[in-house]
Amino acid sequence: MDNLLAQVTGTKRVVLYSPQDALHLYLSGDKSEFVRAKRYECVLEPGDLLFIPALWFHNTLALQFGVGVNIFWRHLPADSYDKKDPYGNKDPVAATRALQALERALHTLDELPAEYRDFYGRRMIQRIHAVGKNFQ
Template sequence: MCQKQNLRTNISVKTGRNYVIRKTTFNDYVSDLKAENARARSSYMAVQNLKQTFPQIEADVPLPDYVGKLHLGPYMWVALKGHYEFCHIDPDDNFLVMIQGRKQVRLFGCDLRPMYPNPKGSKGKTIQAQVNCDNPALERFPEFRNATCYHCVLDPGDMLFIPAFWWHQVTSLDTSISVNIFFGDAGDNKYFSKILSSSQWPAFSYWFLNIIEQNRNHASFPRILARLPEVLHHFFLKQWHEIITPDQIQILVQLVLDYLCLDSLPTVEDRSKYPPPLKIRGLMWR
C-alpha cells in the first residue's frame, strides 16, 4: 500500500469515540500507526473515497457483479489495533472487505428499542446507539440485555454483508485495512420498495425523521414542508438513485405530518424552479 500510493495525499481522520475531524497526510498517519503513539491510538482513517483520495488503487477494488446499484464508495478504513467504532446503522446495504488484519463485528438486527438510538436531530448520516457494546451500563440501558448479537471475526480476504439499517459495531483486533461499499438493488424502485415492506421500516423511519429534525430549525424548513413531495423526490434520487412513487411519497409525507403534529402541509410563497434541498447535516460526523 505505502509503496504504491502517494504518501503525501491529504486525508481526514477521526479522533476518539466522540469524533473530531483532524486533517493530516497519509504518510504522517502511517508513521503514527507504526509508532503506535498516542495520536494513533485516538485516530481513525475512515470513509476515504478511493476515487477521490486514492485513485491509484481504485482498480484494485473491483465491484462484485452481484452489486445491483452502487450508492457510495468504495471507501478505505485504516485503524490501529484496539480501535472501537461506535455501534450504528447505515441507510445502505454494505459489504465490508478485510485487506489486512482482523476485525471483530457485532450485528444486532434492526430493532431500535434495545440499542437506545441517539435522539432525533443528531448530526450525520448514520444513527448511533448510545450503548457502549464493550461496557453496556445495563442500569441505564436495561433493554440492551434483550438484544440478539451475531458475532464474527473477519480475516484478510473475508467479506461480510451488513444489511441496511442493521446495527453493527466493529473493533480492530489488529492494525487493519479494510474497504467497504454501500449499495442497493438494481432498478428504479426496488431498494425503496424493499425497505418499505421489510422489518427495516421502523429503523428507516427513525433515520428519515432524524434528517427532518436536522433541518427543522433552518430558515429553509417552511419551504421544504410546503414543497415536500418534490423535496422527497429529489432527496431519494440523490441518496439512492431511486424514483419513489407518488404512493410512497404520500406515506413519507404522512410520516412527517404525524411527527410534526400537523394536519396538512403549509402553504408558502415559493416561485423558485426547484424546491430547497433536504440536507443531511453534519456529514463529517457520518
C-alpha cells in the same frame, strides 16, 4: 444501504443487531447502545467478506491495524435516498418525512389537556400497530 465489508489486512470485530430488535436499542444520532437485543458478533480476518444488509445496526472495532473496504449498493429507487448521503446512513427520504410528521403530530397533541393527549395518543398507537401488522 446494503454493504459488503471486505477485510483486506488486519483483524476487525463486528457486532450486528437485527432491525427486528430496533425497539430494544437506544438510538442517539448515528450511535446505538444495546439493551435486550440479540447480538451477532464475528471477527474478520484478511480475505473475509461480510454482507451487512440495509437496516442492520452494526459497529466495528479494529483489533489490529488493517485495511477494510466497504462496497455499498442501493436497492430502492434513486429518489428514495438523500442525495447528500453517499453511504446510506440517513433514513430514506419518505421515512424522514414520516418521522417529521409524527414529531409535528406529537407536538400538536401537547396543546390538549392530559386526558385528551392520552386518548388521542393511544389512537395514534393503535393506527401505527395496525399499519405494522400489514408488514408482518
